[in-house]
Amino acid sequence: MPTPAQRRLALFLAPVRVKVGPCMSHLLKPGDEAVLEPCPWNRLRAGDLVALRSPEGPVLHRFLAIRTKKDGVRLLTKGDRAKHFDPIHPPTDLLGRVKGIVRNGRLKLRPRGIPLRELPALAASLARGLASLARRPL
DSSP states (O other): OOOHHHHHHHHHHSOEEOBOOGGGTTTOOTTOEEEEEOOOGGGOOTTOEEEEOOTTSOEEEEEEEEEEETTEEEEEEEOTTOSSOOOOBOGGGEEEEEEEEEETTEEEEOOSSOOGGGHHHHHHHHHHHHHHHHHSOO
16 A cells, blocks of 8 residues: 555656636646646745645646635635635645646646736736635634
């Protein structure tokens, strides 16, 4: 039986199939797989594409910020075309940073950060999300 460290290492040796939803459909197509690189949560940069553990299986979303709460650190993420932020994730949900996408057996290297053509939509979406966060009680 593999150890937890061996299971984590296996994630980075083979592409991981991810759930493709409408919020990231401009980057991902059904059947795409992500090539992950190990990345501790405190080394993430805003705009990084990250793979996160979720009940439906691994998902790829944009990392935005680290939020510190009374019960610990949380990762704030969002799909590029989503109207709202994701539920906040603990650092243990982080599977890795996306290094590339495999589509039809070919590796597509991912550009770092956010594509320029996505900035206006992302800025509007962030403004809506921040406004909704401001209305929530802490």
